[in-house]
Amino acid sequence: MNDDAENLFDVIESGVGEGTLQRVVLSQPTRRSQTTTNRVEIRPIMLKEKQFYQWSGLRGSQAFHENHDPQAILTALRASIGISYRHIHLAVEGRQWSARFSRRGKCRLIQEKHASTPSNSSISTDHNRKRQYLIPEGQPVPFLVQTGIMTPTGQVRSRHFHKFRQINRYVEFIADVVDKLPHEDVIHIVDFGCGKSYLTFATHYYLTQIAQRRVAITGLDRRNDVVQTCHKIVESLGLVGIHFEQGDISTYSPSDHIHLVVSLHACNTATDDAISQAVRWGTDVILSVPCCQHELNAVVKAGQIPLLSRHGILQERFCALTTDAVRSALLEQVGYQTQVLEFVDMEHTAKNLLIRAVRRNSNSESPQLEQVTHELKQFCSVFQIPDLHLQRRLQEFELLQPPADIFPK
Ligand SMILES: C[S@@+](CC[C@H](N)C(=O)[O-])C[C@H]1O[C@@H](n2cnc3c(N)ncnc32)[C@H](O)[C@@H]1O
Known part of the structure; x- marks a missing residue:
C-alpha cells in the first residue's frame, strides 16, 4: 500500500473513530469487481442513540441500503476501496478529499481546497431523538x-x-x-x-x-x-x-x-x-x-x-x-x-x-x-x-x- 493509500485509510479511520466522517462516495467499479452497483454512498446515521453508517446505492434500478456499526463499516470500506472501486470521495469534519486508484492499485490522494460540506448532511441524522437530554437539542447553547x-x-x-x-x-x-x-x-x-x-x-x-x-x-x-x-x-x-x-x-x-x-x-x-x-x-x-x-x-x-x-x-x-x-x-x-x-x-x-x-x-x-x-x-x-x-x-x-x-x- 503506498503512502497516499495509508493516508486515505488514516483519514477514514480517524473520521469513524472520532465520529467526524460525514460522507464517502465510492465510484468507478474496477474490472475485477463483481459489483453491479456503479456508485455507493456511505453516511452516518443514529439508530436508537447509536452511531451507524448507512451504505446505499442502486442494484440495477433497485435502491438498497444497509446499516453498519463503526467497526463493520471500516471492514467494508477496506474490502472495497481500491479493490472494487477506483474513485473515492470523502468528507470529514468539513474537509474533503478525493482519491483515485490506478489500474495497478496505486493511490493518489488530493485534499480539495476550500471545499465546504453540503449543508443537508451537516445536521444530525439521529433517527431516534426521543431522549430528553439535560442540555436539550433545539435550543442554541x-x-x-x-x-x-x-x-x-x-x-x-x-x-x-x-x-x-x-x-x-x-x-x-x-x-x-x-x-x-x-x-x-x-x-x-x-x-x-x-x-x-x-x-x-x-x-x-x-x-x-x-x-x-x-x-x-x-x-x-x-x-x-x-x-x-x-x-x-x-x-x-x-x-x-x-x-x-x-x-x-x-x-x-x-x-x-x-x-x-x-x-x-x-x-x-x-x-x-x-x-x-x-x-x-x-x-x-x-x-x-x-x-x-x-x-x-x-x-x-x-x-x-x-x-x-x-x-x-x-x-x-x-x-x-x-x-x-x-x-x-x-x-x-x-x-x-x-x-x-x-x-x-x-x-x-x-x-x-x-x-x-x-x-x-x-x-x-x-x-x-x-x-x-x-x-x-x-x-x-x-x-x-x-x-x-x-x-x-x-x-x-x-x-x-x-x-x-x-x-x-
Ligand atoms: C486527552 S486531553 C483531555 C481534555 C479534556 N479533559 C477532555 O476530556 O476532553 C488531556 C489533556 O490533559 C493535559 N495534561 C496532561 N497532563 C497534564 C499535566 N500534568 N498538567 C496539566 N495538563 C495536563 C493535556 O495537555 C491535554 O490537553
Missing part, C-alpha cells in the same frame, strides 16, 4: 454553537452528535453530585487537564444556566495553545465565573477551598496527580475519567500475571482495570465514598470509566473500609502489584500510611 457542535438554531450537527451525547452524559454526573456542592455560596471547581474544554464549558453552562448556581471554575492545562483558545471563547461569549490557566497539575495550588475537582482523560499518572491534589485539599467531590494507564503495564514482568501476560492486549486491560481498582480502594482509605461508573458506551472509546469519589463527613466511618483494605492487600500480594503513583503521592502528602503497613512485602 452559546458554547456549543461557538464550538460548532450546534448550528445557530440549536440543531446538533451529525458529525458532532457523539460529542453532544458525551457532554450530556457527563452533565448527568454533575447533576448527580450537585446536592453535595454549596447551594448558596460560590462553587469552586478545578478542571485538571481541561484540553479544549467542551466539558468545562458544559459544567459552567449546566451549573449557571440550568441549576442556577454561582461558580468559579478554573480550567488548567499545560498546553498554552488550548488555554489561549479557551480564553478566546470566554471572552467572545462574555462568560463570568470561568477562567483558564496554563500550568501543571502536580504543582497547582488554589487560593480557595475547592468543592469539585474534575479530571477527564488526563494522561496516565496525571490522573493520580489530580486525585492526590484533590484529596490533599479536602475536595468534597472528585470526578475522574482515567486515560492511558501505562504505569503498571510498564513495570509488570513477563509471566507475572499468569495467563493474561501471554497476550499483550489482555495484560494491558488487566493493568488498566487494576490501576482503577487500586485508585478507588485508595480513595476509600483516605475518606471518600467511591464508585466506578460507565462514562460512555464502550463502542466509542475504551476510556469509558468514571471514578466518582464523595468525601465522607469526618465522623462517618466507611462501612466497607476494613474489607476494602483487606482485599487491596490480598490482591496486590497475589499479583505482586507494586506501589502506584497515587500511593506514592498520598504517602508524600502523609495522607496514607507507608507502604509496609499497606502491602505485605
Whole structure:
C-alpha cells in the first residue's frame, strides 16, 4: 500500500473513530469487481442513540441500503476501496478529499481546497431523538454553537452528535453530585487537564444556566495553545465565573477551598496527580475519567500475571482495570465514598470509566473500609502489584500510611 493509500485509510479511520466522517462516495467499479452497483454512498446515521453508517446505492434500478456499526463499516470500506472501486470521495469534519486508484492499485490522494460540506448532511441524522437530554437539542447553547457542535438554531450537527451525547452524559454526573456542592455560596471547581474544554464549558453552562448556581471554575492545562483558545471563547461569549490557566497539575495550588475537582482523560499518572491534589485539599467531590494507564503495564514482568501476560492486549486491560481498582480502594482509605461508573458506551472509546469519589463527613466511618483494605492487600500480594503513583503521592502528602503497613512485602 503506498503512502497516499495509508493516508486515505488514516483519514477514514480517524473520521469513524472520532465520529467526524460525514460522507464517502465510492465510484468507478474496477474490472475485477463483481459489483453491479456503479456508485455507493456511505453516511452516518443514529439508530436508537447509536452511531451507524448507512451504505446505499442502486442494484440495477433497485435502491438498497444497509446499516453498519463503526467497526463493520471500516471492514467494508477496506474490502472495497481500491479493490472494487477506483474513485473515492470523502468528507470529514468539513474537509474533503478525493482519491483515485490506478489500474495497478496505486493511490493518489488530493485534499480539495476550500471545499465546504453540503449543508443537508451537516445536521444530525439521529433517527431516534426521543431522549430528553439535560442540555436539550433545539435550543442554541452559546458554547456549543461557538464550538460548532450546534448550528445557530440549536440543531446538533451529525458529525458532532457523539460529542453532544458525551457532554450530556457527563452533565448527568454533575447533576448527580450537585446536592453535595454549596447551594448558596460560590462553587469552586478545578478542571485538571481541561484540553479544549467542551466539558468545562458544559459544567459552567449546566451549573449557571440550568441549576442556577454561582461558580468559579478554573480550567488548567499545560498546553498554552488550548488555554489561549479557551480564553478566546470566554471572552467572545462574555462568560463570568470561568477562567483558564496554563500550568501543571502536580504543582497547582488554589487560593480557595475547592468543592469539585474534575479530571477527564488526563494522561496516565496525571490522573493520580489530580486525585492526590484533590484529596490533599479536602475536595468534597472528585470526578475522574482515567486515560492511558501505562504505569503498571510498564513495570509488570513477563509471566507475572499468569495467563493474561501471554497476550499483550489482555495484560494491558488487566493493568488498566487494576490501576482503577487500586485508585478507588485508595480513595476509600483516605475518606471518600467511591464508585466506578460507565462514562460512555464502550463502542466509542475504551476510556469509558468514571471514578466518582464523595468525601465522607469526618465522623462517618466507611462501612466497607476494613474489607476494602483487606482485599487491596490480598490482591496486590497475589499479583505482586507494586506501589502506584497515587500511593506514592498520598504517602508524600502523609495522607496514607507507608507502604509496609499497606502491602505485605
Ligand atoms: C486527552 S486531553 C483531555 C481534555 C479534556 N479533559 C477532555 O476530556 O476532553 C488531556 C489533556 O490533559 C493535559 N495534561 C496532561 N497532563 C497534564 C499535566 N500534568 N498538567 C496539566 N495538563 C495536563 C493535556 O495537555 C491535554 O490537553
